[in-house]
Amino acid sequence: MKVGNLERIKAVKDVVWMTSSELVRLKYFEVLAKQVQNGNNKEAISHFLNPKRYIEYWFKNQVDSVDSMADTEYYKTYNSEFYYVSQKIHNCQSLGEIERYVNNYMEEVDDIHYKVNLKNLERHLNTSEEPHIQLRLHIEKRLKDYCKPKPKFFQNPSDDESIMKMLGCTETCYWCGALCWGSRGHDRNTDETKKHHTAHQPGGLHGERYTQADILVAVSCHQKTDDLMVLCWNKPTRWGVAKIRDFSDWKFESHYKDQLNNFMCWFFEKLNQDLAKRLNCVPASNNELSKYGCINLNYDNIINSLKVKLV
Numbered sequence: 060m061k062v063g064n065l066e067r068i069k070a071v072k073d074v075v076w077m078t079s080s081e082l083v084r085l086k087y088f089e090v091l092a093k094q095v096q097n098g099n100n101k102e103a104i105s106h107f108l109n110p111k112r113y114i115e116y117w118f119k120n121q122v123d124s125v126d127s128m129a130d131t132e133y134y135k136t137y138n139s140e141f142y143y144v145s146q147k148i149h150n151c152q153s154l155g156e157i158e159r160y161v162n163n164y165m166e167e168v169d170d171i172h173y174k175v176n177l178k179n180l181e182r183h184l185n186t187s188e189e190p191h192i193q194l195r196l197h198i199e200k201r202l203k204d205y206c207k208p209k210p211k212f213f214q215n216p217s218d219d220e221s222i223m224k225m226l227g228c229t230e231t232c233y234w235c236g237a238l239c240w241g242s243r244g245h246d247r248n249t250d251e252t253k254k255h256h257t258a259h260q261p262g263g264l265h266g267e268r269y270t271q272a273d274i275l276v277a278v279s280c281h282q283k284t285d286d287l288m289v290l291c292w293n294k295p296t297r298w299g300v301a302k303i304r305d306f307s308d309w310k311f312e313s314h315y316k317d318q319l320n321n322f323m324c325w326f327f328e329k330l331n332q333d334l335a336k337r338l339n340c341v342p343a344s345n346n347e348l349s350k351y352g353c354i355n356l357n358y359d360n361i362i363n364s365l366k367v368k369l370v
């Protein structure tokens with residue numbers, strides 16, 4: 060099993076888009092963008108309203124289904140090992156020899172599926188065969204039962220921490236829903252690096268709105284001025300105060316990883332109307348979209364330039 064698990068993890072790590080969290084996220088957003096281009100906004104909207112849940116669900120599904128090559132390798136290794144062990148047992152000439160061989164082998168591979176117990180053997184004995192031949196036949200039969208283990212016996216690659224690291228931190232900004240760009244588990248650090256940080260995105264993607272008129276906003280957190288009034292736990296508060304007092308575990312300045320910014324603006328341009336319908340509010344105005352660069356964006360240009368930068 061260990062060999063199979065390691066092979067599956069290796070197969071996932073060999074996937075091209077698994078080499079960085081930027082590429083993982085680009086792959087994910089491309090899947091959503093294709094649906095949006097085909098007029099299906101449902102999944103993309105569900106993502107932006109609940110990013111952590113949706114990206115983790117997608118990622119786990121993806122990595123857990125990258126298994127065909129690993130399984131082939133596993134069966135190859137398993138079959139040759141099975142043949143080798145069967146031959147060794149077949150050549151044993153006494154009960155003691157079989158017992159020693161099998162128990163040593165199990166210790167060596169650090170996995171216990173079968174342990175020879177001579178006392179239990181009595182119930183398998185009959186009078187027509189030598190005891191060691193009966194034991195050999197019994198072991199061979201049991202080994203055959205394990206000869207074709209189903210993939211469900213494998214550990215899922217997503218159970219492995221080094222695989223989940225490739226997704227990065229999936230905490231999301233309370234205001235705009237942007238996914239943190241930190242490494243997985245960085246919030247357990249004790250210094251400044253524990254703060255979540257991201258390239259913030261148009262707030263309307265996560266349902267942020269101008270409260271009085273209930274209109275979605277296109278402004279991103281890093282573009283807000285400190286004297287802007289925001290509704291913080293139902294209390295009107297200045298942004299400059301709220302971000303330090305109530306969201307001190309996040310950074311809100313602009314981020315060096317800004318490659319996906321235009322892509323997120325493209326999403327907001329496309330989803331604005333349907334998001335407003337879903338949230339029963341008013342879509343962002345053209346002026347608002349234009350002010351924050353969420354208008355007339357060309358998908359092909361965005362994707363091509365992202366691929367040049369990231370791949």
Ligand SMILES: [Zn+2]
Binds near residue numbers: 234259
């Ligand atoms: Zn934000």
Ligand SMILES: [Zn+2]
Binds near residue numbers: 245246254
């Ligand atoms: Zn984080």
